[in-house]
Amino acid sequence: MLDHLRQDAAMSDAISITALRKQYPDKSAPAGVKSAVDGIDLTVASGEIFALLGPNGAGKTTTVEILEGYREPTSGEVRVLGFNPADLGNSASEFRNRIGIVLQSTNDAADLSVQESVRHFSKYYTNPKDPEEVIDAVGLREKAKSKVRSLSGGQRRRLDVALGIIGTPELLFLDEPTTGFDPEARRAFWGLIRTLRDAGTTILLTTHYLDEAEALADRVGVIANGKILEISTPANLGGRNSAKAIVTWNEDGARREVHTDDPTKEVLRLSSRFDGNIPELTVTRPTLEDIYLRMIGGGA
Amino acid sequence: MREIIRIGLLRGALETKQFMRQRESVVFTLAFPVILLFIFGSVFKDNLAPGVTFSQYFVAGMIASGLVNTGFQQLAIMIPMERDFGTIKRLRGTPMSPVSYFIGKSIVVTVTMLAQTVILLAVGAIFFKLNMPSSSSKWLTFLWLIVLGSICSTVLGIAFSSVPKSGRGASAVVSPIVIILQFFSGVFFVFSSLPHWMQQFAAIFPLKWLTQGMRSVFLPDTFAVKEVAKSWEGGRTLAILSAWIIAGTLISLRTFKWSEK
Numbered sequence: 129m130l131d132h133l134r135q136d137a138a139m140s141d142a143i144s145i146t147a148l149r150k151q152y153p154d155k156s157a158p159a160g161v162k163s164a165v166d167g168i169d170l171t172v173a174s175g176e177i178f179a180l181l182g183p184n185g186a187g188k189t190t191t192v193e194i195l196e197g198y199r200e201p202t203s204g205e206v207r208v209l210g211f212n213p214a215d216l217g218n219s220a221s222e223f224r225n226r227i228g229i230v231l232q233s234t235n236d237a238a239d240l241s242v243q244e245s246v247r248h249f250s251k252y253y254t255n256p257k258d259p260e261e262v263i264d265a266v267g268l269r270e271k272a273k274s275k276v277r278s279l280s281g282g283q284r285r286r287l288d289v290a291l292g293i294i295g296t297p298e299l300l301f302l303d304e305p306t307t308g309f310d311p312e313a314r315r316a317f318w319g320l321i322r323t324l325r326d327a328g329t330t331i332l333l334t335t336h337y338l339d340e341a342e343a344l345a346d347r348v349g350v351i352a353n354g355k356i357l358e359i360s361t362p363a364n365l366g367g368r369n370s371a372k373a374i375v376t377w378n379e380d381g382a383r384r385e386v387h388t389d390d391p392t393k394e395v396l397r398l399s400s401r402f403d404g405n406i407p408e409l410t411v412t413r414p415t416l417e418d419i420y421l422r423m424i425g426g427g428a
Numbered sequence: 429m430r431e432i433i434r435i436g437l438l439r440g441a442l443e444t445k446q447f448m449r450q451r452e453s454v455v456f457t458l459a460f461p462v463i464l465l466f467i468f469g470s471v472f473k474d475n476l477a478p479g480v481t482f483s484q485y486f487v488a489g490m491i492a493s494g495l496v497n498t499g500f501q502q503l504a505i506m507i508p509m510e511r512d513f514g515t516i517k518r519l520r521g522t523p524m525s526p527v528s529y530f531i532g533k534s535i536v537v538t539v540t541m542l543a544q545t546v547i548l549l550a551v552g553a554i555f556f557k558l559n560m561p562s563s564s565s566k567w568l569t570f571l572w573l574i575v576l577g578s579i580c581s582t583v584l585g586i587a588f589s590s591v592p593k594s595g596r597g598a599s600a601v602v603s604p605i606v607i608i609l610q611f612f613s614g615v616f617f618v619f620s621s622l623p624h625w626m627q628q629f630a631a632i633f634p635l636k637w638l639t640q641g642m643r644s645v646f647l648p649d650t651f652a653v654k655e656v657a658k659s660w661e662g663g664r665t666l667a668i669l670s671a672w673i674i675a676g677t678l679i680s681l682r683t684f685k686w687s688e689k
Contacts, residue, residue: 196521197521198517198520198521198686220523221523221525222523224521224522224523225523227521229518229521231514231517231518231521233514234513234514234515234517234518235512235513235514236510236513236514236515236518237446237515239445239446239449239450240442240445240446244442244445248438248442249522251435251438252435252522252523252524253522253523254523291518295522295523
């Protein structure tokens, strides 16, 4: 019975990782090897948006590239849509037909137009989206006929996303997708990602931007030095939901501050003291960024 | 398999389009040999033998080195650049078969090779009294030299593409090799007048055999006695090109890298 349930759970996981390790030879390290990924366990459910957060060099990209099949793990179990990406054999093309990859910096196809690139890539897949719809979706309609070399950094990134989603992937990998976006483009991009999620796409996202993780992710995993520090929802990460709220106000020309488990009670108390209006009242909880910085500060 | 070929053809069309849009590469690949032809053809006007001018000798050599330029040189520079730009890594993440990628590369090599050969033949015939092959057996030799020569050049270009450490440095690594081989293999100088050690060294590599083969196509058969071996050595050329094709394919299969890491 339990085995049966476990199997069901495994089948609904788009990604499952057990005890994943990736070591590189490193003469300066005591053991002669450096662990880029040092024993990670992680599952991403089908239909979920999962964000992997962590400082540069934490092991995010290595982990993602193992899942994408670019690198082989030193040890550990990896399953992506039921495939072992390190040993695809004859199913390489079938696997890649079902995933979409947006890599970090790419700088290719400068002499093609946006439309030519997107149309060409659509031909690789058995079930592609309409190239024109994808160009619209990533907001490159005005640039459709422009050469890729003439695009700004943010526009290029949107083309990368277009090429990542053109094959109607069940699982989309986004490695720092919004680097170089202006705030407006980032909002538009988030809208696009939500649309994909609503259509059932599973998304694994790595990002530096905490607001991005908070806006998009169902769950976040914080990774530092190749280890997962915590996996949680953005709202609960690092005990954020139960952290003390901070109530601040102005009184006698100075800023006052109280840390409390019950901000409502504090505000009511202040309100009655000030007879209604509390001068410049704010009630805040620690942001995801506060929590994150505390976590990786302790982890580093 | 049909799908692999279909995508390969699409890639070939796309790569050709990209090539044509890079004006520098078009000029460098197609016009530069013609410029060289005019320089050498104008400087060296001597007859090497009755009815054989240096320019005819030189055109034959340039057609042979055209196979090296469009295959080996082009790919050994282009592939490391694509590796740097992330092109290859991105393609690797799609269902596209690696075979399709190489079909595409072969097509862009074939298109540029044919364009260059036709241009050199035309310029040679119009300005330098290059005689078209005089018999069907010479045309046949020309055909297999082009086919084997460009296959050889292509696989060696793919094999060598793993050597340059970066796309930016690739040209600096690859171009000198090609130029030195051209000097050693009887393109810029008459092969039989080169020092013995240079001849021996050049005989290891395909270009020497391609230039000699092209001379057997474009020069009169009476000139064969002026070759180092006193003959065109057609059979040996065939054997050496085939050996390099096998070696190049095996090396490519073992060493080709899909990403920069």
